[in-house]
Amino acid sequence: MSLFAQCAPPSRQVKTAEVSDVVARAMPQADYRGQRLLLIIPDHTRTAPVGLMFKTLHAHLAPVVKSLDVLVALGTHVAMTEEAICERLEISLAERRDRYGQVRFYNHEWDNPSALRQVGTLSAEEISQLTQGLFAMEVPVEVNKLVFEYDQVVIVGPVFPHEVVGFSGGNKYLFPGVAGPQILNFFHWLGAVVTNPMIIGNQWTPVRQVVDKAGALVNVPKICFCLVVEGHALAGLYAGTPEGAWAAAVELSRQLHIxxxxxxxxxxxxxxxxxxxxxxxxxxxxxxxxxxxxxxxxxxxxxxxxxxxxxxxxxxxxxxxxxxxxxxxxxxxxxxxxxxxxxxxxxxxxxxxxxxxxxxxxxxxxxxxxxxxxxxxxxxxxxxxxxxxxxxxxxxxxxxxxxxxxxxxxxxxxxxxxxxxxxxxxx
CATH class of the missing domain: 3.90.226.30 (LarA, C-terminal domain)
Known part of the structure; x- marks a missing residue:
């Protein structure tokens, strides 16, 4: 079951205390004692209070976990500098050296084979079913191998209407966020063949089916915090599985972003x-x-x-x-x-x-x-x-x-x- 905090008009803003409450209920400290956590976040091309989420998660979990590190889900975007990641996380360089000095920052490397691990292959039959017969080909599924060095993956990112997948968020921060080139290239072209007007703003698309199927192959415990923003304010926060939190967030995104x-x-x-x-x-x-x-x-x-x-x-x-x-x-x-x-x-x-x-x-x-x-x-x-x-x-x-x-x-x-x-x- 997903946990959530959602604004009520006229405020249109989830309060910081509500964010802390959702984080505490979704990730009880006792369940994560001594664990290694990898936080996957979007780069600077997505509007969302990622810094609020990072600082809230860190304040809640850093006292009990063995490590809490950050991987930027670049897809094929350009790598971010240390300074740019700090800006994304809304922390100063002084805070980076002091309070967050134990946090390691990583950029995804989609084009570096040594940074990837193949987790499976989507068969031609599966692809045919998922794409409603548009394609029938094997698609190898690769993901950043860092995710397998941690006990839990924590996905944080906004949900918006999206041209390739319908609505962003959820498992999309794995695919293409931290994915290899073959699955990445395949489902982008799938979205193009279906066409942007037929994809964007629709919840259940062939591309989303492929993304969720690929996500299921990443056999690491995952929890997802889906954010819905209005302007720069946080209007909704949903926590749960990548599939469940995303599905709940889509309903609010549909209301606010179209x-x-x-x-x-x-x-x-x-x-x-x-x-x-x-x-x-x-x-x-x-x-x-x-x-x-x-x-x-x-x-x-x-x-x-x-x-x-x-x-x-x-x-x-x-x-x-x-x-x-x-x-x-x-x-x-x-x-x-x-x-x-x-x-x-x-x-x-x-x-x-x-x-x-x-x-x-x-x-x-x-x-x-x-x-x-x-x-x-x-x-x-x-x-x-x-x-x-x-x-x-x-x-x-x-x-x-x-x-x-x-x-x-x-x-x-x-x-x-x-x-x-x-x-x-x-x-």
Whole structure:
């Protein structure tokens, strides 16, 4: 049974004392005496009071456990520095050296085979069942081997609508958070084949089925704290198994993180917050808004601070560019050898479209108003606007004209009250 603390209007905020109470009830000190605990947390690209959770867990458990260490669930994101992890945990460098001096920090290494352990294989038959017949192939399941050096894994992270899996959280902090490349690439491409509008904001998706099946192969005791935030405030906290806590948190996330609109917009200015420091993560500013972008419309990712496509995957993205799903599916022999996770990112940013007789027709235009040069934008098949030419306030209060301004995009999902049927499926 899941434990939870959930805000009640008008406060919209779980109190610190309630957080302490949930932690104490979910993890009684007597049950963890002398144990080694590994805390798995998201990196800086997720809004959540991770610091509050870390400090509460540490205050409660450090007096009795043998060790309490931190592993950052990077997926394929860039490793965080010691200073950046401290910022994520909301502690100072002085506190790091003093109060938290015994805590070890680790970054996940998805591309280092020696850092991974294979825990099993999802058979072709299982994959066929889980994906409703879309795929039938064996998928090796690898995870960071650090998890097996501890008596308990403690997952802490927020739940939001998500373009690949439906809603983030739960076992997603294992897969792809601390996973190996084969399972990671597979289920990202699975999500791309289903398409973002058909995945995002839906609870039980084929990708979630794969993620939970892979999570079951990690034979280490696990407890999960799922956080639901509104703005920067903690609106809900759920503790239990990764599956149970996540399922409970989804219900609140659905209420708080989905905004329904009466009509689509021909122009959307989607402003990326500073936590998205490259297009690889800044692409979320498209994912969450594609459902309300009109056919033939333009979505502008406004992020003057973004100067990189991706430090990890930039070379491959420059080779393949940004295209709709069918561009890759109908030329599969040409593209199947590229990392499937990169192909998935490409389709999510570019959106729904078709590829017939060698001609790609995307449903809408995606334009970058970033620090990425115009020639690079054109080469990767995206539009370009000089960010200096854009005044965000000029897009405000114009929804009746078909213009939408989203000042902090990437986590709040926008959907139509009456979605249309597109070539890629119903939104």
């Amino acid at each position: 905004t329904y609109k009466d009509h689509p917009y021909h122009t959307i200015l989607s402003c990326a917050p500073k936590m998205y420091d490259e297009l690889w993560t800044g692409g979320k500013c498209m994912y969450k808004l594609e459902p309300v972008l009109a056919d033939g419309g333009e979505l502008i990712i406004y992020a003057p601070h973004i100067t990189e496509i991706s430090l990890t995957h930039g070379r491959v993205i420059r080779e393949v560019g940004y295209h709709c799903r069918d561009y890759f599916l109908k030329q599969w022999e040409r593209f199947k050898h590229y990392p499937w996770g990169v192909l998935a990112h490409s389709t999510h940013v570019r959106g729904i479209g078709t590829f017939e007789n060698g001609v790609e027709r995307c449903r809408a235009q995606v334009t970058l108003a970033t620090g990425i040069p115009e020639d690079v934008c054109r080469k990767i098949n995206l539009g370009y606007r000089d960010p200096r030419s854009i005044q965000p306030e000029a897009f405000a209060n114009r929804e009746d004209e078909g213009v939408l301004l989203v000042p902090k995009a990437g986590e709040m999902l926008f959907q139509l009250k009456h979605p249309p049927v597109w070539a890629g499926g119903r939104a």
